[in-house]
Every structure is written in structure tokens, then in C-alpha cells.
Amino acid sequence: MLIAARNLTKFFELRGGLTGKGAVQAVSDVDVEVREGEIVGVVGESGSGKSTLGRLLLGLIAPTSGEVLFDIPEELLQKYDEARSANDKKTMEEIASKYSITRKSGRELRALRRRMNMMFQDPYSSLNPRWRVEDIIMEPMVSTGYLTGNEARKRVRELLEEVGLPREFAYRYPHELSGGQRQRVALARSISTLPSFLVLDEPTSALDVSAQAQILQLLKRIRERFRIGLLLITHNIAVVSYMSDRIYVMYAGKVVEGGPKTSIISKPQHPYTVALISAVPGNSRGPRVILRGEPPNLVDPPKGCHFHPRCPMVMDNCGWTAKEVAEELEFLLRGRYYGMLKEGSKVVPQGELEILVEGAKAEEVRKVIEEEKEEVKSLRSIYEVREGNGGALVKLMRYDIPGMYRTDEGREVSCLIYRKT
């Protein structure tokens, strides 16, 4: 296995205030794998944590917890996974200490840097404007000690040809190039040390479609020629669908679905993937699912499944908490069932799973819930309403946190619908 992440988690601490304000849970508990010469797509909307994941895999930022195992033999990875399910910390530690990139430093890390690289979205800011193309492409070769100055200079010419640029471009400055040409230079730089793993972070998002098509074709050719494992991070599902062998779909810091491209695109299983694919303009397969609302704030993500507040197929145990249910209940009681809530009374969440409807009768509240359950899905999590504390006391059932469930060949989905009981 070229690279495998296990339980990878990254929280960015927020500073400010006297006490601090918590953390952005950018990536939480993610497993991903990339094999030699494979193109793996990571799709997700802004804030889904896909870029952070890319940086974590390259060791550009240190994870809060979890491991990134590089170049690990299949059987050891299997052993690691077995140890993980058996909760055998010792074996896990043993394997991780040898293969995890987060444990490497100094010379080892430098050698590793040569074997993995990254290409960024913005062709305008990722190239040093004061350097000539030649210097830009040479830099990683020299700094990682892969080649000496003169050899590197010679190699630059070959690389330029490789990415379809004339040799004379070596003497140009970035501002003299078009967006597509710059992205070719960036690609030449990132493959200059012949890495075996390359992360592409939105490589074509800033480009026009005509230039995008050229770059994508080029990437495919480069992969063939050098057998580089590519991790392609993008919000554009069509691009992923054109490029990748396998796909991971991310939502709010988690991988919600992963598997071979063709089966995911033609038969998505996670409700989010279904909606995401149906939202692609011009896509005519199946009815369009329009999601309500927007991705959540990752400082305080929804409990249970992060997707549950927007999920069209949400169930009673997907993560509803008192705060969410109380909000919807209050909206109903103040709107559609106007009059049931007395002037000045409130709907107060008490703890995570209990709500007090002040001054209301349990019987009436029960009736509202019965009537609205069909439409207002959060109400389904209510299992009991009784009198108490000067009002109706509403109790919610405890939610479940979805794990990764294997469905078809090589496919995993993180959704309770697919949990085998």
C-alpha cells in the first residue's frame, strides 16, 4: 500500500477570548488509502476537510491523532487493522513506529519529502513571481538533495517537455504565462523528484474548461508514465468521475462513502452522495434531490451523523439532540399551532436528550408530534412525552454514531441505513 491513513483526525484550536473557544474539527476519524499508480478522488464541498486531509497525508501539518502509514506492505497493514479491531495497542504502535510519517524526522523525513509532493489550486500564487520557471522547477530537486544544480538544470528541460511546454519557457517568469501554462509548470515542479505520491488540491478549479481538459489529460499521462499514486482533491464531481479509479466522498470532516468510481457514480448509497451527484447540473439520471440548508459549522458539528440535519432519509436515531428538536418544536408551536404555547412560555432544551415545553399539556404536545412527524423528521426521535416540571417533558431516544459499513465489493458507507443488525 502506497499510503494509508488510519483514524486520522485534525482539530484546529481556535484562539481568542480568555478561555479559548474550542476547535474546528476539520478532519475527524478518517481512513483512506492510495495504492501505487492509482488515482483516488476526494470530493466534498468547501469546509468538508478535503484540503486538510491532503496536507495531513503529506505530513505538512501534524495530525491531532491517528496515523499516516507510508509504503507499508499489505500484510502489515492488514495486521495493523486486525490489531485495531482487537484494540491491541502494542502491535499497532509497533507497526506505526516504523511506517508512520508523523514519527519521522531529520534525514528520513527529507528522503520522504522527495517521494511525495503537492500541487495547489491557484496557479497565480503558488509560483514565486520573482523566480524564473527554471528556478521554480529546480528548487525541490536541489533542496531535497535529489540532484545537484547542473544535473537539475538539465532535468528541467526534460520535465518541460514532459508537461508539454517548449524548452525556452525555462527562462520565463510566471507572469508571462497563462493560467494553464503555469499549472503545467507547477506540475513539472511537483514531479521533478519522481515522487511516488502526489496530492493535487483543486488543480484545475481556477482554469477555464479548455485548459482544464488539457491539464487533466496531462495528469492521466503522467500517472501512466511514472506510476505515481495521485490523490485528487476537488469539489467538481465530474472531474473526479473522469479522472479517478476510486472515490472518497467527504462531508463535514468525515468520509461518508468510499469505493470504486463507476459504482459510486452510478449507484451512490449514502444520502449525501445521492444528493451531491444529483445536484451536478446537466445530470439527468434520477430525480434531483435538493438539500436544504448548508454544511454545518465545524466548531460544533451536529451530533451522531454530521449530515443528519439536512438528510432527506434521516431516521430517529441519526443524531437528533434536544437543541435541534426544541427549535423545531418551538417553531411549530409558535406558528402552525399558534396558541398552544402561552405568552412568555418557552421550549427549553434540558441536557442533550430532554426538552421542557413550559406550560403545555403533554396530551396536546403528543398530538402535535403525531401529526407533524411525517414532515418534521426531527420529531421522530421523541419517544415519550409526559407531564412534569410545570409543562410537558419531552424525551428523546439516544442517537447512534454511524461506523463504516461494507456494502458491495470494495465499498464502504458511513450511514446507519446500511448497518447490519
Add this chain to the structure above:
Amino acid sequence: MRLWIYIARRLLILIPTLVGLTFIVFALTHAGGNNLILAEYINPRLSGPAREEAVAKLTAELHLNQPIYVQYFYWLAEVLKGNWGYTNTPIFSGSVTQAIALFMPNTLSISLFAALLIWVIGIPLGVFSAVNRDSVGDNAVRVTSFGLYSMPIYLIAVALILALGVYLKVLPFAGVVNPLLVSNVPWYHNGISYPTHILLIDAIIHGDWVVAGNAFLHMILPSLTLALGVLAGVIRILRASMLEVLDQDYIKLARAKGVPERAVYNLHARRNAILPTVTFFGYTVAGLLGGAVVVEEVFNYPGIGYWTTQALLNNDVGGILGSTLVFGLILIFTSLILDIVYAFLDPRIKY
């Protein structure tokens, strides 16, 4: 509500700043060694054992035999009690706090008047300059303000005195009032007016309009001098930020929805453009205070700056340190106030 929490937090941050400021002033006090401190209190004519006895007594009393950081706390306690030491200059002898109470009001009145001039002249000119970019008017404003910006303040003062005071004879340029007018006024003696020590206000309180008018005339030149130097900066900053704001998408949208040009400038653009200028105003306060030292000297205007110059010229340690402390406090508190104003003006500030 959240704003109050922000203010409270901002006040908490103030504490270390104040500690820093007082520590610097304290360090300056003690930089000259113990003898310099003692010299303030001991009669120079004493000699022999009497002198030694006095020295020993005072050393104990002033805790000069303690370690330096302990001395700092004794000193701080005294400062908090209001004992800021003594000043001895030709224009005033007495405690530093008294001196500040006497001189501060004059400085405040010309500084505030200058600040008013800066806003009233600066904002319209800055906006005008940006809106009529590259026009004759804009170029005139820019050349003038650049000229003023690069001119030292005493030169501006002298130029104004010569032009308006000496040749045109329209404005007085020395002191706070024509002494003949106040020679027989009961609420004014020894150059000090009562009760507020601001002559203009005191005259109004006592209904003496002639003195009030004269006092106001005396304020104009010093205030104008102070204002002109800073004004140039305000205009330049406002012009630049206004131009930047006028390029923003929301200005395009304002025009796209048919907002009349005047409202585009005065409402949509100006409120956003003023924000950086507010920050700049914090620096202008420093500029005003620095300027006050020169201006009050030139115009013979008895304010803090005038007293500071006198203290400097007379080796008056107490006066120098007292004014340093007071300048420091003013700067710290204006920056506090400006931060709060900024948070109030810009809804994006998270507090």
C-alpha cells in the same frame, strides 16, 4: 451585550500595559541613582552629620535600601495614592498632580478643538479628493496636504503667526487671553481661572462674553497649527481608503440598484472608508500630544506641553516624569476608546 464583554476584556488587557508604562517611568526615576532622588528632598545647605542623618532617615522613608522591585511597588502605591512627586519650574512649583490639574485643561481644550478641525475639514476633503480623483481640486488638495505633511510643526506655527498674526493682525498669537481684559476679574488670578481652569468655559460660566470671545480667538492659531500637521495624514488616508472602497463589489451593487451617487459616496462608501481612518486617529493623538509640546511653547500657551518644556529646561526631574506618565496614560486610554468605537462601527469585529 456582547459589546460589554468586549469592553471588559479590553480593560483587562489594559492592566499589563499600565504595569509596563509605570515600570518604565519608575525605571527612569531610578536611572540617576539614589542621590538624584534624595536631592529633591534634602536641603543642599546641610552638611556633616546632620546631612548624613537626614540621608539615612530619608533613605529608610523612601525605601531606597530595599531591592529595586520592592521599591517599584512602594513607588506604585504612592502614585496610586496621588503622590506623583514634586515639580519646580519658573511657571509652577508644587506637586505634580496639581500641575497636571492646572495645565491639562488648556492642552485638552486646544487638542480637542484641533481634533474637531481635523474631522470637520479632513473628512469632507478626503471624500472630495477621492470622488473627484485626478481633478484639479483633487490635485490641489493632494499637493497642499503633502506639503503640510512634510513641514515640521514649528514651521507651520511660525508661518501662521507671521501671516495671520503679524501681517494681517486678525488673530492673537501669545498666551490664553489679553491680560488687560482679565486684570480685574475676580475668578481669575495668577494666570489661572476658576473653577474649571479652562478660561473659555469659565468665562462663559461667569457670563463674561468679552473674555470668552478673546479666549476663543487665542485658541484658534495653536489649534489650527496642531490640526494642520495631522490633517494632511487624515486626508491622505481617507482618500486612499475611499478609493479602495469605491472599487468594491458592494459599491457596484449599490449603483446597480439605483442608489443616487451622493448616497453611494456618503452612505455606502464613507462608512466603510472611515474605519481605517479611525485607527489612524489613534496615531494622531500621539501626534497631537507631541505637537502640543512645540505649539504651546511657540504660542506661549500654558498647557502640559509648555510645562514639560519648562521642566526640561530646568532639570526638573519630577516634572519630566510626571508629564511622561500623563502622556502615556492619555495614549493608552485613547487607544482603548478608539478600539471600542471601532468595534461599534464595524459589525464584523468579533468580540
Add this chain to the structure above:
Amino acid sequence: MEYALSVKDLRVSFYTRRGVFKALNGVNLELRRGEVLGVAGESGSGKSTTGLAIMGLLPRNAKVSSGSVLFDGRDLLAPLTSIRKFSTGRNESAIRKLHRELAPIRGKRISMVFQEPMTSLNPVLQVGYQIAETLVIHNPSLLASRKLARVRATREDTTALLKVIKENEGSETAVREFVESRHLKGLEEQALFIWRRNDINELRKERLILDLCCEKVGSTTKRLLESLEGGMGITKAPVLSRLLRRVLFKEGYRKAVEFLSTLGVPNPEKVVQMYPHELSGGMRQRIVIAIALINNPDVVIMDEPTSAVDVTVQAQILELVKDLKRRVNSSFIFISHDLSVLGEVSDRIAIMYGGRVVEVGPKEIVLKAPRHPYTTMLINAIPTLDGREIRGIEGEAPDMRNPPPGCIFNNRCPFAMDKCRKEEPPSYKVSEDHYVACFLQGGK
């Protein structure tokens, strides 16, 4: 045929330090009434410049060397084209004149939605204020009659009104007739809005409609509102105008709430009190759309309204645009670099390249059977979900400081002939409604 708006032979160039960029080189476009015209093109094709030019929002270094934007029988860009010798100073004063002339039209008859919802709202003004402002500027008499209607109406009036609504099941004409018969114009839209809400139950709706009455205002305010309703415009008297504006803005917030809720904004009462930075990108884009549409303009220009938002939010906005197209009778120009987005919303699509419209026709024909080589190649370059092979367009876009003579696409076109390098191809009609600017389609 009667057009909502037409652009004729528009030529615009930008004077920059690095040379003169010829952004538009003879753009011709007609917008029909009630249609959505999609304008597609890559960066530098001039699609955004076209939108800005129609609004008269060109920057001061833009020279309009020829052409016109015809709307309602007048040329909107006349002040700019009349400049003979270009200088930014002269242009600036012409642009200022243009702003003055167009202010009454902008936001009322033609309006625009910009690409970046993050930057196109004023950060220091409340969202409600920014919506209400368009109403106060262009339609103060409507606000006045809304307010006055509630002042004049008695409990008996609203009771009768409620009965009319219930009997006619919320029919607009019936309510309008009733309101006019009682001289309560302005009440109908408020009542109908309440009636059509689906977040509250019948009882509450009835209560709210009955409460549309018996409001009290000061006698001065009432007089001011009445003169405004009579078509006098907002008074210029200093204190009075302030007073009146306050009342109008308050009413504007009220209408903004109603309008936002029809755009699917949850909790509009709260949203109008917020500042832009408190809202998500999708929500802000709805606000910008609300500002553009609240005065029922004839023409709405949408410049990449979905390019800066996420896919799922983009789907929401596209759904909204489709819904608006059914509901309102405005005509839309929808500018986007994404042909599949245009395929979703447009009736006709115009393809731009190098500051010219190279192909225009009905959506299905342009997307399925394009005739211009550029269009064909552009469509072949777009990756799709079925993972078909894509092909990039070789070569780079021409340097617009010095565009090649003849057809502007000739340096990248596989079919380029000698003629293409000498003459500019005219627009050939290849079938009903379908025009292509390529010699392959016309006389060889």
C-alpha cells in the same frame, strides 16, 4: 419582434498600463421578453464586460468606442459613446453623468446579481436596510400606501377582507378588487403574503390578517405619507425627510421579510436584522437576488450567480431561478462559464469568444448540435459524470491587446482557411433562431 433589451455592435476596450485590451469586439445580443438568455464563455471572452456594460457599470478605464444598448427605446450608453478623444478624466465625468442618468432605471427596470455573494453586500449595513433601500429609492409610494392602508383600515375592513380571501381561496384578482373598492390599496400584498405562508396555521393567519388594521401614526407622518402616495416624491425638507425615511425604511423591512420568505429564506424576520458577515454564502446570494428582483424589473442580469457557492447550494439557487422564471415576468441574462449550469436554466444560449458572440441559438441546439468549431470543442472539453473522454482546446486564447485579423478563433481552429485569417465572419443564420459566426456555415 419586440425585445426587452438589445445590444448592438458593442465595442469596449480597457486602457491599462500594459496596453489597450480590446474586450468587446462587436457584440450583438437580443434579449426577448420573458426568456432566460444564457451567455457562456471562458475568462476573457467578454461575457462579464457585456453584463457590466448593459448596466453602465464599466470602470473608468473602459472606452466604449461604438455600439449601443437599446432599452425601452433609448440608448443607455449614449453618454459614453459620445466621447471622441479618450482620456480617463473625460471618461470619468461621462461615467458620472451616466450614473446620474441611469440611477432611476437601475434596480427598478434593470438590475444585476453579481458573482461574489461574499463581497457584494455592504458589510456595515443590515441586510434588511440594503433591501429596503431599493424600495425607498424606486417605489416609496408603494411603501406609503402599504403603511397608510393599515392606518386607514378598520377592524370591519379586515374582517371583510378575510372573508373575501377565504371565499375566493386566496385569488389575487378578487382580493385586489375588494381592496380597491375600499380604497385600501397596498393591503392586498400583505394579506396575501400572510395567507400563502405555510409555516403557521389558519388560526394564526386569520389573526394576522385581522390585525392589518387600526395602526396609529402621527399627523405629520400621515400627511407626509399621503403626499407621497399622491406621487409627490420624498420631501426635501430636512427634518421631515428624515422622519419620512424612517417610516419608509421600517415598512421596507416589512416588505423585505415578505419577499425573502418567498425566496425560501428561513426565519426572514431575523435575517433582515443581520449583517452580511453573519450569513452563509448561499443565503447572501438570495439576499442579492432579492435586491435585484424586489422591484419587478424588466431585465435581470445574473453574472455567475452560482460560481462561488458549493454544488448543493448551487442546486438550490438554480432551482430558485427556475422557479422565479415561472413566477415573475422579467427577462434574464444569465452569465456563466459553466455550460451545464446554463443548460439547466436557459431558453437560449449565446457562446462568446474573444469579445464576440460566435454562436447563439435555442439551448437544445447549441448544446446538442453546435455548429461553430469553438462551441463543439468547448463542449468536448467538459468532463461529465459518465466519464467520457474529453479533449482540450489546443493553443492559448489570443492576446486581446493585439487580436489576430479575421476570425478571432483562427489560431486555434482546426478548420481555419485563408479567408478566416483575413475577414471577420458575419453571423450566418443556419436554422430558425440559430446563428453562427463562421465561414464554414456560409459562403465559402
